[in-house]
Amino acid sequence: MAPHSPHPTAHERPAEELDRRRAAVLEAVVSEYIGTATPVGSAHVARAPGVNVSSATVRSDMAALERDGYLVQPHTSAGRIPTDKGYRFFVDHLAPPGVLGAAERHRVRRFFDRVHGEMEEMLERASTLLSQLTPYAAVVVSPSHGSATVRSVQLVSLAPRLVLLVVVLSDGSVEKRSLEFFEDQGEEELAREGAAIQRAGIGSDLATAATLVGASGAGPRIAEAVARTMREMAEAGESDQVYMGGPSRLAESFEAVETVRSVLGILEKQLVVVTLLRDVLDRGLSVAIGTEHGYEPLASCAVVVAPVIIGDHESGAVGLLGPTRMDYRQALSAANLVSAELSERMNRRSGRGDD
Amino acid sequence: MAPHSPHPTAHERPAEELDRRRAAVLEAVVSEYIGTATPVGSAHVARAPGVNVSSATVRSDMAALERDGYLVQPHTSAGRIPTDKGYRFFVDHLAPPGVLGAAERHRVRRFFDRVHGEMEEMLERASTLLSQLTPYAAVVVSPSHGSATVRSVQLVSLAPRLVLLVVVLSDGSVEKRSLEFFEDQGEEELAREGAAIQRAGIGSDLATAATLVGASGAGPRIAEAVARTMREMAEAGESDQVYMGGPSRLAESFEAVETVRSVLGILEKQLVVVTLLRDVLDRGLSVAIGTEHGYEPLASCAVVVAPVIIGDHESGAVGLLGPTRMDYRQALSAANLVSAELSERMNRRSGRGDD
DNA sequence: AACTGGCAGTCGGTAGACTCAAGTGCCAGG
DNA sequence: CCTGGCACTTGAGTCTACCGACTGCCAGTT
Numbered sequence: 224m225a226p227h228s229p230h231p232t233a234h235e236r237p238a239e240e241l242d243r244r245r246a247a248v249l250e251a252v253v254s255e256y257i258g259t260a261t262p263v264g265s266a267h268v269a270r271a272p273g274v275n276v277s278s279a280t281v282r283s284d285m286a287a288l289e290r291d292g293y294l295v296q297p298h299t300s301a302g303r304i305p306t307d308k309g310y311r312f313f314v315d316h317l318a319p320p321g322v323l324g325a326a327e328r329h330r331v332r333r334f335f336d337r338v339h340g341e342m343e344e345m346l347e348r349a350s351t352l353l354s355q356l357t358p359y360a361a362v363v364v365s366p367s368h369g370s371a372t373v374r375s376v377q378l379v380s381l382a383p384r385l386v387l388l389v390v391v392l393s394d395g396s397v398e399k400r401s402l403e404f405f406e407d408q409g410e411e412e413l414a415r416e417g418a419a420i421q422r423a424g425i426g427s428d429l430a431t432a433a434t435l436v437g438a439s440g441a442g443p444r445i446a447e448a449v450a451r452t453m454r455e456m457a458e459a460g461e462s463d464q465v466y467m468g469g470p471s472r473l474a475e476s477f478e479a480v481e482t483v484r485s486v487l488g489i490l491e492k493q494l495v496v497v498t499l500l501r502d503v504l505d506r507g508l509s510v511a512i513g514t515e516h517g518y519e520p521l522a523s524c525a526v527v528v529a530p531v532i533i534g535d536h537e538s539g540a541v542g543l544l545g546p547t548r549m550d551y552r553q554a555l556s557a558a559n560l561v562s563a564e565l566s567e568r569m570n571r572r573s574g575r576g577d578d
Numbered sequence: 579m580a581p582h583s584p585h586p587t588a589h590e591r592p593a594e595e596l597d598r599r600r601a602a603v604l605e606a607v608v609s610e611y612i613g614t615a616t617p618v619g620s621a622h623v624a625r626a627p628g629v630n631v632s633s634a635t636v637r638s639d640m641a642a643l644e645r646d647g648y649l650v651q652p653h654t655s656a657g658r659i660p661t662d663k664g665y666r667f668f669v670d671h672l673a674p675p676g677v678l679g680a681a682e683r684h685r686v687r688r689f690f691d692r693v694h695g696e697m698e699e700m701l702e703r704a705s706t707l708l709s710q711l712t713p714y715a716a717v718v719v720s721p722s723h724g725s726a727t728v729r730s731v732q733l734v735s736l737a738p739r740l741v742l743l744v745v746v747l748s749d750g751s752v753e754k755r756s757l758e759f760f761e762d763q764g765e766e767e768l769a770r771e772g773a774a775i776q777r778a779g780i781g782s783d784l785a786t787a788a789t790l791v792g793a794s795g796a797g798p799r800i801a802e803a804v805a806r807t808m809r810e811m812a813e814a815g816e817s818d819q820v821y822m823g824g825p826s827r828l829a830e831s832f833e834a835v836e837t838v839r840s841v842l843g844i845l846e847k848q849l850v851v852v853t854l855l856r857d858v859l860d861r862g863l864s865v866a867i868g869t870e871h872g873y874e875p876l877a878s879c880a881v882v883v884a885p886v887i888i889g890d891h892e893s894g895a896v897g898l899l900g901p902t903r904m905d906y907r908q909a910l911s912a913a914n915l916v917s918a919e920l921s922e923r924m925n926r927r928s929g930r931g932d933d
Numbered sequence: 934a935a936c937t938g939g940c941a942g943t944c945g946g947t948a949g950a951c952t953c954a955a956g957t958g959c960c961a962g963g
Numbered sequence: 964c965c966t967g968g969c970a971c972t973t974g975a976g977t978c979t980a981c982c983g984a985c986t987g988c989c990a991g992t993t
Contacts, residue, residue, distance in 0.1 A: 262955095262956090264955065264956050264957085265956075265957080266955090266956080276965070276966090277965070277966050277967075278956095278966095278967095279958095279959095279965075279966055279967070279968090280964085280965055280966075282956090282957065282958070282959095283958090283965090285957095286957090286958080296956095296957085297974095298972090298973065298974065299956085299957070299971095299972055299973060299974095300954095300955065300956055300957065300971085300972045300973040300974070301955080301956065301957090301973080301974075302955080302956065302957095339755075339810070341754055341755060341756065351846075374734050374735075374736065374742075375732065375734045375744075377730065377732060377744075377746075379729050379730045379746045380729075381729065381748065381750055387729075387746060387750055387752075389730075389732075389744065389746060389752055391732075391734045391742060391744060391754075393736065395736055395742055395754075395756055397742075397744055397752055397754045399696055399746075399750075399752045400694075400696060401696065401750055455694070469846065470825050470842055470846070471839050471840075471842035471843040471845075471846055473842075474829070474835055474836075474838045474839035474842055475839055477835070478835065479835070480829055480832070480833065480834070480835045480838060481829075483826075483829045483835060483838060484826050484829035484830055485826075487825055487826035487828075487829055488826040490826075491706075491824065491825070491826055617984095617985090619984070619985055619986085620985080620986080621984090621985085631935095631936070631937085632936070632937050632938075633937095633938095634936075634937055634938070634939090634987095634988095635935085635936055635937075637985090637986065637987070638936095638987090640986090641986085641987080651985090651986085652945095653943090653944060653945065653985095654942095654943050654944060654945095654985080654986070655942085655943045655944040655945070655983095655984065655985045655986065656944080656945075656984080656985065656986090657984080657985065657986095
């Protein structure tokens with residue numbers, strides 16, 4: 224058993240090492256396929272760094288990887304392409320931490336330094352930013368009001384019998400709703416009512432405030448209408464807003480126009496998107512590949528998610544949607560960078576409940 | 579010259595009538611092509627109602643129409659397809675007024691009866707509605723603040739050193755912006771300052787109000803910051819918001835994924851969209867076909883526009899974007915219906931300046 | 934003069950045969 | 964256990980022939 228072979232390294236590789244080589248083969252296949260979208264053959268892989276064996280050996284490794292479900296052959300005389308399981312292994316074990324280029328980091332930083340305007344605008348533009356940092360479509364789910372408390376309630380007369388209810392919450396968001404009354408309301412009566420309502424509701428969350436206002440018995444009709452409307456706001460505030468960035472990226476990612484259509488169609492259903500992202504996050508994942516998210520129509524897609532953390536819990540999310548053969552490293556670092564930056568800004572802005 | 583021919587109508591058609599027949603031929607070609615996206619041949623046209631001549635005659639008419647630039651042949655042995663000029667003639671002279679089905683009318687009515695929430699939400703959802711009424715992508719451009727006047731100014735403390743400026747305008751819109759101060763501001767000082775600022779600015783439009791507030795000399799630092807921020811709001815309010823509905827419709831309209839990508843890419847540039855729609859409206863058109871709008875990348879598209887009229891002038895717009903072979907009748911009636919309905923709602927809501 | 938049927942001519946699109954290149958599986962040998 | 968060599972498979976590309984859908988033109992009819 225003396226190592227007199229011309230390929231000693233190959234000869235002495237113990238079993239454990241073999242697995243490592245297979246991993247290297249898998250990595251080579253995935254990397255190559257991500258770049259070229261073409262089935263990759265054993266010759267290509269043999270040339271990859273970390274794989275110091277002949278193409279014949281690679282072939283047997285690839286056959287094994289196929290048996291184990293990491294690769295598939297589109298047809299007999301073609302190279303291999305990764306399965307979802309293959310991508311999964313790549314993401315979990317092989318993908319290096321992945322750092323964005325300095326240029327991109329700088330771009331993100333500059334973006335967040337320049338953003339003015341309020342949360343909605345920031346989120347909207349962040350989704351565009353994300354889609355420009357990567358070749359994928361981006362989604363940003365706005366944090367729900369959650370436990371934000373009422374900071375101010377105001378009634379503004381807009382026209383005869385038309386009054387605008389404006390509620391400011393502790394997270395800096397403003398909800399408005401117009402109310403129509405049968406009788407005209409005097410300017411100073413409105414102000415008085417507004418003050419009373421504010422006194423009743425301030426400091427509580429929207430739903431509670433609505434109840435308190437209803438019970439406060441201030442001005443018969445008005446308080447009732449305001450209470451009802453605040454309850455509406457509370458309900459509406461729970462359904463998170465979704466911002467979509469760079470939908471045209473989808474048309475770059477997929478060949479078939481039919482796929483583009485169906486994926487775009489899904490992105491239009493905001494509720495689905497929110498549920499999907501939350502699901503993935505709840506399962507503790509940051510990547511969902513192919514059918515992992517259990518949503519059939521997106522079987523050819525992968526989703527990369529990063530939470531936006533405000534205060535102590537995940538309340539929003541940013542995501543990237545691309546083909547399963549997406550560049551996970553790039554996508555992950557972009558999503559993480561933007562979500563971190565977003566979290567920081569939002570934390571800085573939102574008040575801490577009590578002054 | 580007694581009409582003893584078996585085809586008397588054909589025989590006695592004077593020159594002017596001939597034109598009418600050509601128009602009928604053109605109409606048949608356009609209608610058919612809109613429906614099938616396939617070059618249409620003389621045999622098909624000959625069978626169309628209103629064209630009571632043989633295919634040979636139709637052929638010579640089609641040749642004439644091609645000479646005049648209304649039709650083209652993709653290749654020698656194929657049928658004809660309309661040119662932009664052909665579509666234009668169709669739209670201007672041939673397209674019947676076009677009424678939406680009762681079901682659609684009812685759907686629109688119901689939609690507008692149910693919409694609650696405020697303008698932004700209404701516009702957003704109107705764009706979705708429009709894209710569902712037709713197989714095309716929809717855009718809605720929000721009315722700019724224009725001459726809306728300030729109805730209320732409020733300063734709300736969110737956190738130490740963090741204050742939210744909330745301005746309510748007479749059209750029911752609410753602008754907010756957070757201000758950061760170096761020193762902490764007392765709750766009641768803020769209220770006092772807010773009241774003073776409101777007194778200075780109320781009744782003027784945003785830009786004027788900003789100047790007035792700046793000059794009012796209320797509270798040294800605060801008034802200055804508020805004035806600056808209000809000016810920012812005035813500027814931001816001028817750039818109209820664009821809502822895009824049903825982008826996936828684009829993937830249905832075009833065969834080539836490349837076209838889908840580029841058109842989607844253009845839709846993402848909101849400024850371009852706004853300019854385009856305004857341009858078309860300013861030229862008094864409601865349809866722009868192919869290159870008529872002078873925007874090269876959209877040469878394969880047609881745009882249908884309808885103004886949203888608030889008070890006395892066009893301040894917003896709804897539009898539909900589809901292939902040049904779109905169903906103009908359907909698109910026009912849908913856009914008109916939604917824009918009319920939208921105008922009415924907005925007029926009802928926006929206060930009339932003075933109480 | 935206007936319209937018609939008939940006919941030759943023009944192409945695009947499809948189907949089949951063939952070739953080519955990429956890539957595999959297997960095997961004997963080191 | 965790995966390697967080079969070899970036979971085999973198969974999609975993709977090319978070429979050809981053919982079919983069908985049109986058109987343009989023309990002589991004939993009313």
